[in-house]
Amino acid sequence: MAKDDVSDVAADYRAAGFGGTLPWGTKPALLLVDFAAAYYVRSSPLYAGVEDARAAAAELADAARAAGVPVIFTRVEYVPGDPARNGGLFYRKIAALSCFDAGNPLGDFTPELAPQAGDIVVTKQYPSAFFGTSLADMLRSKGIDTLVITGLSTSGCVRASAVDALCHGFVPLVVRDACGDRDRAIHEANLFDLAAKTADVIGLADALAYVARAGSLPEASTKA
Numbered sequence: 001m002a003k004d005d006v007s008d009v010a011a012d013y014r015a016a017g018f019g020g021t022l023p024w025g026t027k028p029a030l031l032l033v034d035f036a037a038a039y040y041v042r043s044s045p046l047y048a049g050v051e052d053a054r055a056a057a058a059e060l061a062d063a064a065r066a067a068g069v070p071v072i073f074t075r076v077e078y079v080p081g082d083p084a085r086n087g088g089l090f091y092r093k094i095a096a097l098s099c100f101d102a103g104n105p106l107g108d109f110t111p112e113l114a115p116q117a118g119d120i121v122v123t124k125q126y127p128s129a130f131f132g133t134s135l136a137d138m139l140r141s142k143g144i145d146t147l148v149i150t151g152l153s154t155s156g157c158v159r160a161s162a163v164d165a166l167c168h169g170f171v172p173l174v175v176r177d178a179c180g181d182r183d184r185a186i187h188e189a190n191l192f193d194l195a196a197k198t199a200d201v202i203g204l205a206d207a208l209a210y211v212a213r214a215g216s217l218p219e220a221s222t223k224a
Contacts, residue, residue, distance in 0.1 A: 010192075018196040022171045025145030028214050029070040031165075032057055033129060033151025033158050035113045036075065038099040038106040039180075045096040046106075050152060050180025056204050057150040057178040058113045063208050067215020070142060071119045074129045074151070074161075076100040077107060087125040127160035136168045146171040148207055149199070150178035155190045162199045172199040175207045 013019055035054055038046040064071050078101050079085040091097050099106040115121050122133050129135050139147070147170045151158045158179050165172040174194055181187035195201040202210075 028146040029144045030064040030148045032073045048182040053180035074122045127157045128164040129161040130164040154179045154181040154187045174199045174201045177204040
């Protein structure tokens with residue numbers, strides 16, 4: 001799509017009333033979606049060349065920990081033959097999801113970005129971090145009102161998690177620099193659509209500033 005065409009589309013969406021902003025809360029959590037080796041090992045069918053997104057997410061994770069903002073990782077694991085834990089139709093749809101079969105090292109985190117002491121890990125089998133997990137209840141129990149979302153892939157599990165965050169009543173802030181997809185055009189198209197309809201899409205600098213600001217608030221004023 002030509003640059004002028006992109007501008008025309010953006011103007012059309014704005015004129016129709018899309019792209020409003022959401023009220024950022026005072027008690028955020030950071031969600032890191034599926035930063036698995038499968039997206040970084042070149043021999044993997046899911047290799048996506050998204051090292052820059054991982055570096056940005058790692059910087060944001062460090063900032064969140066320093067500010068006392070909860071850090072939540074998701075991981076995917078399937079147990080073929082176990083109907084309750086094999087991803088059902090999603091697993092059948094995408095053959096490459098076998099990368100996440102139990103015991104496959106491609107499903108592991110990488111040294112560059114992995115959970116640390118005090119972080120939370122949620123295991124899922126479907127695109128959304130919310131579907132079939134306790135994530136929503138856990139966030140509510142902590143008084144979380146806003147979810148800063150990073151991860152892989154933008155068009156898949158990041159998008160699904162952002163949509164479900166909104167549906168569950170959490171403000172979704174998608175960090176464009178800390179998300180990635182195997183095709184840049186797909187990444188940008190999904191960010192555009194998320195910003196138009198579902199989430200606020202922000203840059204890394206704004207995300208870092210927001211996390212630091214939220215961490216500096218007195219505990220009493222940050223409860224939802």
